[in-house]
């Protein structure tokens with residue numbers, strides 16, 4: 001107990017020690033909100049609250065796991081395991097498995113990811129004979145998704161003339177029909193999409209009072225992290241569950257609300273005090289994460305937002321270095337700057353790759369960063385984008401596994417019915433789909449009964465269908481007794497999937513086989529891990545549940561030390577010592593699509609606030625003069641967010657620092673290496689001679705003739721004749737004695753015993769050593 005409170009300041013202790021009642025912690029970034037939630041749970045358990053009675057909702061499953069581990073060290077691991085903790089989606093998927101039968105869903109329902117949903121929607125659009133250029137499946141999907149998140153069911157849609165009129169005006173009068181067909185098909189396939197996990201939970205709690213009462217009694221204490229980003233559907237679930245005991249603690253920061261575009265509603269925070277009796281509001285003001293420069297800079301930007309709650313954020317941390325602002329010529333150059341900077345900083349300070357993060361506004365920006373990191377052989381991991389489980393070969397294996405637990409899963413079946421090729425063509429599939437509709441059965445059920453049904457399919461094809469059904473049946477029998485790993489391995493071999501890829505023989509084919517191996521390794525680990533948990537057996541359905549809700553943020557594919565790359569949206573709640581925010585240009589960040597209204601722009605600014613406050617020690621802001629977008633080289637202008645930062649916290653670097661071939665570029669435009677002359681805004685045309693502006697041709701040449709970056713140029717020759725026994729001085733580690741030298745040329749390293757820092761190996765090319 002003492003130990004538990006020791007790691008908290010006064011303000012943080014108060015919400016931890018208030019055992020009962022409704023409370024809200026509103027505080028800026030890095031002030032310990034997540035830490036308060038963690039400690040509050042540990043404290044509740046120490047006070048005798050049963051772990052089974054606590055529900056904690058987090059932004060990622062990874063965050064939940066980290067919290068659990070932390071709590072485990074305080075109250076014991078075996079107790080901590082019983083906590084209900086995770087994202088809204090994962091917790092309520094678990095409840096729907098138990099209770100979904102009330103709504104007509106099987107316990108082994110499939111969870112469709114957005115790719116599955118979009119494929120199905122696209123198939124429906126085609127079946128309905130609609131123009132796919134008007135009914136774009138992605139747009140239709142996001143419209144349906146927004147209905148679901150606002151709890152607009154199909155019935156509610158058709159009772160709402162305004163909605164129907166809006167779709168008709170947008171020349172898409174059949175949206176409602178697509179929505180209906182989509183919902184029916186998911187239901188028939190025993191599948192829920194991501195939005196259903198929330199929508200159906202709401203339906204369950206609203207329609208079945210006894211189910212609601214059961215979970216209200218169960219979850220006597222409810223905690224929600226990142227409350228500012230809950231959408232209406234999530235809000236209602238929490239409200240319903242907390243209604244009985246009203247022991248609810250939410251933490252959040254209105255300045256970090258960044259999901260309005262997905263229906264997150266900042267009013268959830270603002271109205272909280274109305275929703276519960278006697279709400280205590282706590283504020284935390286001290287930031288423990290970041291240097292003073294970063295905290296102050298972030299404060300100065302968010303000041304520009306009109307809509308915000310008054311909040312103070314300060315820190316007792318050191319000033320730290322100023323935020324570095326760096327301009328490049330092109331996005332390729334920007335990538336090279338970031339990569340070489342990471343390389344140097346890591347070398348000079350003896351850091352891990354995982355100390356660095358590169359954050360961007362849009363996924364597409366990762367490519368230039370990846371190219372540069374690869375050239376430098378810096379290992380990295382991209383979060384978001386195409387996750388491991390989204391890769392084709394992995395989805396193929398998973399599709400077979402999904403059919404075993406739920407043969408009605410239409411999307412899984414369509415994916416593999418003819419892969420590897422077994423002579424079941426598109427026409428046959430179309431006929432099966434029509435028959436399924438006609439008999440009101442799933443496609444697989446039609447296939448199982450093909451002998452007895454009146455379908456225009458010839459006997460040789462029928463035979464092939466029969467073989468496929470038989471194969472699935474045999475796997476299913478295996479899966480009833482064997483663990484997930486054994487089943488998957490058998491499936492990969494017996495379906496011919498592995499052979500197909502081996503035949504392929506290309507490097508991509510080999511990479512695919514390796515990925516399948518990686519999947520199998522992961523499954524083996526999973527099966528082992530499940531053995532520790534009560535009631536778990538390591539079965540296939542347990543595994544599929546885990547995978548369906550895993551984002552690659554949650555699962556580290558391997559434990560290699562890597563630089564993290566992700567969009568800012570994904571970075572919420574995380575922290576890294578060194579953070580690069582790249583592509584700080586008008587139209588990109590703030591996004592060109594979010595500058596129409598003040599509220600959109602304010603959301604972009606909050607996003608920037610989130611990005612900046614991820615950094616602990618040093619933040620870098622980079623932008624380029626020109627960038628390839630939509631296949632064209634366009635001029636770029638520095639983001640207004642750079643200007644909005646109080647300039648005293650910035651170290652604005654001139655681009656010339658990075659070029660060796662200065663004469664290639666006219667200095668009039670690119671500035672003398674004199675910081676005071678750097679213009680953040682591009683010169684108004686006419687105010688500077690235009691001769692200096694590089695033409696597209698020059699830019700192309702420049703990209704080929706990659707200018708040597710600072711880190712490639714030997715810093716000095718001071719370290720040249722270093723030998724064992726010499727005494728040296730390092731700017732950071734101080735005085736040390738050389739223990740040995742290894743390697744030659746560029747790779748030469750010295751092992752040095754520093755008086756304060758201990759023994760370190762430094763790459764001589766970078767180590768700024770003074771021989772004493």
Ligand code: ATP
Pocket residue numbers: 007008009012027028029030031032033034035036253256287288289572573574575613
């Ligand atoms: P965000 O708004 O970004 O989610 P947060 O408010 O949840 O931030 P935490 O992640 O809980 O903040 O804390 C930020 C950092 O400060 C963490 O590394 C945490 O361990 C540390 N920290 C929080 N409180 C204290 C404290 N009292 N003493 C020392 N370190 C602390």
Ligand code: MG
Pocket residue numbers: 033034035225573
């Ligand atoms: Mg947090």
